[in-house]
Amino acid sequence: xxxMPALAALVEAFANTLDVDEVTDALATPEELAAWLREQDQLxxxxxxxxxxxxxxxxxxxxxxxxxxxxxxxxxxxALLAAADEVLAAxxxxxxxxxxxxxxxxxxxxxxxxxxxAIAWSSLVATGDAARLKRCAEHTCAWVFWDVSKNxxxxxxxxxxxxxxxxxxxxxxxxxxxxx
Numbered sequence: 001x002x003x004m005p006a007l008a009a010l011v012e013a014f015a016n017t018l019d020v021d022e023v024t025d026a027l028a029t030p031e032e033l034a035a036w037l038r039e040q041d042q043l044x045x046x047x048x049x050x051x052x053x054x055x056x057x058x059x060x061x062x063x064x065x066x067x068x069x070x071x072x073x074x075x076x077x078x079a080l081l082a083a084a085d086e087v088l089a090a091x092x093x094x095x096x097x098x099x100x101x102x103x104x105x106x107x108x109x110x111x112x113x114x115x116x117x118a119i120a121w122s123s124l125v126a127t128g129d130a131a132r133l134k135r136c137a138e139h140t141c142a143w144v145f146w147d148v149s150k151n152x153x154x155x156x157x158x159x160x161x162x163x164x165x166x167x168x169x170x171x172x173x174x175x176x177x178x179x180x
């Protein structure tokens with residue numbers, strides 16, 4: 001089994017703060033976002049998140065989820081991708097001579113974790129590991145998961161639940177279409 005890098009676990013956790021199946025959002029308010037950030041060991045959480053920064057976190061999460069959905073064949077919403085790109089462009093990153101990435105000096109405290117999430121995602125893209133982070137192809141689920149398959153072909157977070165649902169629906173539709 002391929003172990004998930006810590007950066008991938010962080011991005012996965014961030015993306016999964018939106019639960020489509022349960023219709024819940026762990027980051028619905030700036031206060032909930034600040035609490036979630038405090039729970040993450042890799043992120044230094046500020047005491048408060050401004051409404052503007054909160055919107056940026058949500059835009060980044062939406063864009064990441066769209067990008068991960070594209071990996072299972074979904075067509076990403078270009079508006080959500082563009083909004084996430086705008087957020088990333090507004091959060092400059094400093095590069096050290098050793099290649100280490102870090103938030104640029106002067107980054108506001110409520111945006112430091114956002115920049116660290118952007119750095120995590122960029123690092124995963126650069127190493128090719130981002131290709132293993134996918135959004136479940138079962139749209140009633142849409143959970144983000146780490147694909148451990150050798151050829152990176154997994155489409156569902158769980159074959160036993162989401163994969164089975166999808167295959168059962170496909171089978172039933174095929175039977176209805178053939179009159180059986």
